[in-house]
Structures are given as C-alpha cells and as structure tokens.
Amino acid sequence: MKVTYETTPNPNALKCVTDRELSQHPRSFLSEADADGDPLAGPLFATGSVRAVLINGPWITVNKLPEADWKALKPLIEKVICAAFRDEPDSTAGA
Numbered sequence: 001m002k003v004t005y006e007t008t009p010n011p012n013a014l015k016c017v018t019d020r021e022l023s024q025h026p027r028s029f030l031s032e033a034d035a036d037g038d039p040l041a042g043p044l045f046a047t048g049s050v051r052a053v054l055i056n057g058p059w060i061t062v063n064k065l066p067e068a069d070w071k072a073l074k075p076l077i078e079k080v081i082c083a084a085f086r087d088e089p090d091s092t093a094g095a
Helices: 041-046 070-084
Strands: 002-007 013-018 023-029 050-057 059-064
Touching (some): 002 070, 013 070, 023 041, 041 050, 041 070
Antiparallel strands (some): 002 013, 050 059
8 A cells, every 4th residue: 555645734734645545435533532443543543642533535634742753653654554454555755
C-alpha cells in the first residue's frame, strides 16, 4: 500500500492519502472512546498523540496533540493503515 502525506493549514493536522479506499462514507472520531472498535481510528488514538481522526474515501486526516512530533507519528500512522489492510508499506513520502 502506498501512503503519501499532504500538509494542511493546521500544523497539527496531516492528510494521509492512500492508493486504496479506506471508507465508503465519512467517519469522524473526536476521542478514543468514539474510535473504540474502529480498525484505523482506534489504534491511532492508542498512540497517545492523536486528538481527532477523519476518514473518507482513500484518505485519512489525523490531528495530533500540539506536543506530538510528526516525525515520530508518521511511521505509526502508516503501520496502522497497512495493518488494517494486512499490507506492508510501499512508500513513506514526506510532507
């Protein structure tokens, strides 16, 4: 699975675009409790660095806590996405 990253106007939000459909309809999660049982959002919140997650079509936008570091969080995001599809990362293009 290929994952690329796009910056947003919010420095604490990152759009992660994949080459596969992640969701047939928008899914939004504002807390770990909201994400309970979701194969993408749940593990992202479990990192302790995520504030919110929006999933739609082939992309997922992750909002991190201000003190979290994208350099550390990006590989975790990619692992979660790939694990949800039982796939290995194909690329880690930077934002």
